[in-house]
Amino acid sequence: GDADAFEIEAPGGLRLADVGGMQEVKDRLEAAFLAPMRNPELRKLFGKSLRGGLLLYGPPGCGKTFIARAIAGELGASFMSVSLSDVLDMYIGQSEKNVHEVFRSARRKAPCVVFLDELDALGAKRSRSHHSGLRNAVNQLLVELDGVEGDNEGVFVLAATNVPWDVDIALRRPGRLDRTLLVLPPDEPAREAILRYHLKDRPIESIDLGKLVKVTDGFSGADLAHLCDSASESALMDSARTGTVRMINTKDLLAAAKQLRPSTEAW
Numbered sequence: 695g696d697a698d699a700f701e702i703e704a705p706g707g708l709r710l711a712d713v714g715g716m717q718e719v720k721d722r723l724e725a726a727f728l729a730p731m732r733n734p735e736l737r738k739l740f741g742k743s744l745r746g747g748l749l750l751y752g753p754p755g756c757g758k759t760f761i762a763r764a765i766a767g768e769l770g771a772s773f774m775s776v777s778l779s780d781v782l783d784m785y786i787g788q789s790e791k792n793v794h795e796v797f798r799s800a801r802r803k804a805p806c807v808v809f810l811d812e813l814d815a816l817g818a819k820r821s822r823s824h825h826s827g828l829r830n831a832v833n834q835l836l837v838e839l840d841g842v843e844g845d846n847e848g849v850f851v852l853a854a855t856n857v858p859w860d861v862d863i864a865l866r867r868p869g870r871l872d873r874t875l876l877v878l879p880p881d882e883p884a885r886e887a888i889l890r891y892h893l894k895d896r897p898i899e900s901i902d903l904g905k906l907v908k909v910t911d912g913f914s915g916a917d918l919a920h921l922c923d924s925a926s927e928s929a930l931m932d933s934a935r936t937g938t939v940r941m942i943n944t945k946d947l948l949a950a951a952k953q954l955r956p957s958t959e960a961w
């Protein structure tokens with residue numbers, strides 16, 4: 695893990711409205727996170743502090759990163775995505791330094807959303823195994839989350855995990871990652887948006903997205919990406935064989951869907 699490698703994206707134009715479907719997620723985000731940010735007078739009146747972050751959890755590949763980016767867009771904030779597994783370093787003291795560096799960079803770029811992916815990499819279960827420096831990394835993260843008075847102004851911490859039960863309980867205390875948001879596999883409108891996204895730069899016939907959306911219940915965003923890849927591959931193979939471009943059609947996509955098992959069944 696090299697802390698200098700943590701890139702910060704300038705404020706982007708992505709908005710919650712760009713997130714297809716997932717109305718409950720968007721409503722809760724608006725109510726629990728964005729509305730208080732936007733209304734300092736109300737915050738003051740109701741004694742709500744700005745401290746504390748949000749833990750997004752749910753099966754992998756279901757748009758947590760995408761949603762986090764949209765939140766940054768809503769806040770007009772820069773976006774820094776950090777995978778905890780990249781922060782951890784086997785050299786003594788280096789993990790803590792990396793954690794500190796992440797927050798130092800974010801504070802310099804405030805307003806900034808820090809998106810901590812794979813938060814469970816810091817989990818208690820793993821600390822008992824090989825990573826002896828893990829406890830120190832967790833402690834450093836606690837220090838950064840608590841901050842010194844005013845330190846974290848304009849630093850919004852979002853974290854994500856597929857295994858919320860592995861997340862260190864100390865990280866969940868009030869003022870830390872004290873709010874949670876379940877991000878389930880994409881619903882129909884979300885699946886349609888994801889399919890559109892993955893097909894937009896490919897040669898396609900007019901596609902029956904409605905039908906496709908119906909047969910992909912339980913598919914994650916990653917599954918849908920995979921589905922588009924394999925459909926694309928069949929059309930490519932046909933094209934290569936015959937020497938004329940055969941565009942991707944609904945049949946390719948339906949056939950690919952049949953071959954795949956949704957990866958989120960357990961949720």
Ligand code: ATP
Pocket residue numbers: 712713714715716753754755756757758759760761880884885887888891914915916
């Ligand atoms: P995770 O962080 O949960 O692993 P992700 O953020 O990498 O997931 P995917 O779910 O794999 O995202 O989606 C891949 C791409 O599909 C996103 O980058 C985005 O462009 C698009 N996408 C995903 N979900 C939606 C959605 N609800 N509406 C519109 N586009 C979406």
